[in-house]
Amino acid sequence: SFDLTQPPSVSVSPGQTASIACSGDVLGAKYASWYQHKPGQSPVLVIYQNYRRPSGIPERFSGSHSGNTATLTISGTQAMDEADYYCQAWDSTSTVLFGGGTKLTVL
Amino acid sequence: QVQLQESGPGLVKPSETLSLTCTVSGGSISGYYWSWIRQPPGKGLEWIGYIFYSGSTHYKPSLKNRVTISGDMSKNRFSLKLSSATAADTAVYYCARTIAVAGTFAFDFWGQGTLVTVSA
Numbered sequence: 001s002f003d004l005t006q007p008p009s010v011s012v013s014p015g016q017t018a019s020i021a022c023s024g025d026v027l028g029a030k031y032a033s034w035y036q037h038k039p040g041q042s043p044v045l046v047i048y049q050n051y052r053r054p055s056g057i058p059e060r061f062s063g064s065h066s067g068n069t070a071t072l073t074i075s076g077t078q079a080m081d082e083a084d085y086y087c088q089a090w091d092s093t094s095t096v097l098f099g100g101g102t103k104l105t106v107l
Numbered sequence: 108q109v110q111l112q113e114s115g116p117g118l119v120k121p122s123e124t125l126s127l128t129c130t131v132s133g134g135s136i137s138g139y140y141w142s143w144i145r146q147p148p149g150k151g152l153e154w155i156g157y158i159f160y161s162g163s164t165h166y167k168p169s170l171k172n173r174v175t176i177s178g179d180m181s182k183n184r185f186s187l188k189l190s191s192a193t194a195a196d197t198a199v200y201y202c203a204r205t206i207a208v209a210g211t212f213a214f215d216f217w218g219q220g221t222l223v224t225v226s227a
Contacts, residue, residue, distance in 0.1 A: 033213035035152070042201060042217040043152065049211040086152050090212040094165050096142070096154035 004087050004099035011105045018074040020102045022087030025068055030089045032070035034063060037101075038083045046085075047072060074104075082106045109134040111202050111218035119196075119225050125189040129202030129218060136160050136180050140205035142214060143176060143187045145198035153198075157205055158185050192225045199223075 004024040012018035022032060034047040045054050047063035050070060060075045070089075074081055087099040115127035129141070142157040156166035158176045166174045170189070178185040189196060199222050203214035 031211045033211065035214070037152070042219055043214070044217075045213055045215050048206070048213040048215075049209070054215060084151075088152075088213065093168075094212075095167060096157075096212060098152045098154060101151040 003097045006099040006102045009103045011107055012077045013107055018077045020072045020085050022099050023069045026089050026091045027070050028068045033088045034072045035086045036083045079106050109216045113202050113218045113221040119192050125192045127187045130184045136183050140207050141185050142203045142205045144201045147198040194225050197225045
């Protein structure tokens with residue numbers, strides 16, 4: 001089990017909006033980060049501090065947060081966005097937590 | 108652009124110690140945390156622990172008894188040792204730069220990853 005809960009899979013049609021939720025008690029007090037992970041590649045940070053985008057990340061990636069849930073939203077989803085997405089936070093003991101990951105399929 | 112490169116044996120025997128080194132280039136180790144993260148085959152990401160450039164460390168509680176992360180900051184590198192390895196430690200191991208500011212803890216630069224298999 002994971003302290004951060006994500007849906008195992010999400011499907012979206014090209015051009016539509018995909019949303020991936022991440023829930024956990026720690027998110028009530030800590031920021032969430034999100035990573036895109038494609039097979040054979042290293043994970044890429046796409047959102048940190050709930051909603052900030054690192055340099056070079058397309059604007060179609062956005063993050064939000066409410067209560068104990070953080071959400072990654074991909075607007076105008078493209079085929080290249082198909083990947084596993086992981087949320088991440090840290091708890092009060094400075095231990096890093098990852099969600100179980102969500103496989104995004106662009107149909 | 109910061110680059111990280113993992114190095115070490117790709118095959119470790121059960122009960123032996125898994126050892127990896129991460130070499131950082133294109134930037135200084137100073138001022139940052141540096142982490143090890145792994146991904147077992149078919150599973151998700153698992154944080155192992157981090158070292159601050161000053162030398163302080165913090166480990167995942169369930170691995171704490173077997174993990175040591177150390178640093179050679181003068182050579183811009185840090186290392187992972189995981190003792191008493193078992194097949195469950197078979198994974199792709201990543202090193203990553205870790206930013207910790209204003210309540211955020213995130214991994215902004217990653218190495219390419221290295222597969223370590225624990226098998227006789």
